[in-house]
Amino acid sequence: MLHVGVIGCGGMGRSHIDRLTNRTQGAEVVAVADMVDALVEKGAAIAGPNCKKYKSEADLINDPAVDAVFIVTPGFAHKEALLMAIKAGKRIFCEKPLCTTAEDCLEVIDAEVKSGKHLIQLGFMRRYDKGYNEVKAALDSGEYGSPLLLHCTHRNPEVPDSYTTAMAVHDTAIHEIDVTHWLVNDDFVSAQVIMPKVTKYAHTELADPQLMILQTKSGIVVEDEVFVNCKFGYDINCQVVCEDGVIEMPQPLYPTYRKNAQISQTIDTDCFVRFYGAYDEEVQNWVNEAAEGVIGGPNAWDGYLAAITADALVRAQTSGKVETITPAKEKPAFYA
Ligand code: ISE
Numbered sequence: 455m456l457h458v459g460v461i462g463c464g465g466m467g468r469s470h471i472d473r474l475t476n477r478t479q480g481a482e483v484v485a486v487a488d489m490v491d492a493l494v495e496k497g498a499a500i501a502g503p504n505c506k507k508y509k510s511e512a513d514l515i516n517d518p519a520v521d522a523v524f525i526v527t528p529g530f531a532h533k534e535a536l537l538m539a540i541k542a543g544k545r546i547f548c549e550k551p552l553c554t555t556a557e558d559c560l561e562v563i564d565a566e567v568k569s570g571k572h573l574i575q576l577g578f579m580r581r582y583d584k585g586y587n588e589v590k591a592a593l594d595s596g597e598y599g600s601p602l603l604l605h606c607t608h609r610n611p612e613v614p615d616s617y618t619t620a621m622a623v624h625d626t627a628i629h630e631i632d633v634t635h636w637l638v639n640d641d642f643v644s645a646q647v648i649m650p651k652v653t654k655y656a657h658t659e660l661a662d663p664q665l666m667i668l669q670t671k672s673g674i675v676v677e678d679e680v681f682v683n684c685k686f687g688y689d690i691n692c693q694v695v696c697e698d699g700v701i702e703m704p705q706p707l708y709p710t711y712r713k714n715a716q717i718s719q720t721i722d723t724d725c726f727v728r729f730y731g732a733y734d735e736e737v738q739n740w741v742n743e744a745a746e747g748v749i750g751g752p753n754a755w756d757g758y759l760a761a762i763t764a765d766a767l768v769r770a771q772t773s774g775k776v777e778t779i780t781p782a783k784e785k786p787a788f789y790a
Pocket residue numbers: 610625626629682725
């Protein structure tokens with residue numbers, strides 16, 4: 455049994471406590487922590503009567519009864535918790551992003567490499583989605599030749615007024631940044647953003663929609679339409695144009711209805727429903743791999759690559775130019 459401590463009992467934290475407690479085999483939430491007492495109570499209530507309650511993340515991390523930690527705090531708070539958990543030698547699941555700056559990501563990477571143990575998995579759950587995995591299997595089969603161009607859409611029905619232009623990269627496109635780099639197994643070298651006419655539903659701090667264009671080392675182009683006030687649903691698409699065919703990611707299976715001379719089908723309205731299975735799968739895998747000390751999912755280096763790609767896109771949002779993406783160092787052999 456893997457004894458897990460969860461740091462951060464907000465909406466996402468509680469969703470992971472529920473998943474670990476009720477839908478994951480081989481794991482038990484033995485402690486939760488949050489600076490807000492009411493959230494600790496809510497989190498612990500899901501985990502059950504034996505769950506310890508902490509205000510301080512350091513106390514949770516250093517509790518010998520905790521084998522592994524889940525970090526589900528806001529991104530700016532990740533670095534400190536990650537460094538403490540590495541020092542304590544605990545297995546870590548960290549929600550995206552790894553850290554909010556590339557420098558902080560490198561500090562965490564250095565600490566993990568120095569520890570000599572593979573500890574960190576990052577919460578890019580799309581790698582566990584059935585549809586993306588089918589696309590990956592088709593690409594890896596070689597039957598369709600090399601991928602040349604990917605058309606992606608990332609549409610949300612709406613976002614709150616606190617959501618700004620840069621968040622279209624950091625919160626939203628970050629998923630395509632990771633999953634497309636994984637699909638084609640190539641690193642991004644440049645980023646560009648084209649700003650179309652703005653929807654009447656966007657508030658003043660938000661340019662919406664945006665067309666983001668990334669290019670990989672070998673020349674593959676990924677274009678991602680991010681449209682977070684599309685109004686009609688949570689609509690994720692990915693089409694890969696290859697030398698010998700086109701692969702289109704399947705959509706979730708819903709019935710089609712025929713009525714009044716029309717055909718209709720459900721579209722999900724949020725990521726928790728759309729990627730329900732993927733969240734469960736990523737956590738179950740992380741628990742299963744704990745016994746072997748393996749991190750099979752996205753690791754800290756993937757988190758660093760996502761951070762520098764996001765930084766380039768944010769620069770491109772204002773410069774209007776093609777921005778280059780250059781890692782500050784070579785990928786450590788540790789992550790090979
Ligand atoms: C949110 O944080 C997510 O992770 C969703 O998948 C994404 O669609 C949304 O735009 C983000 O705000």
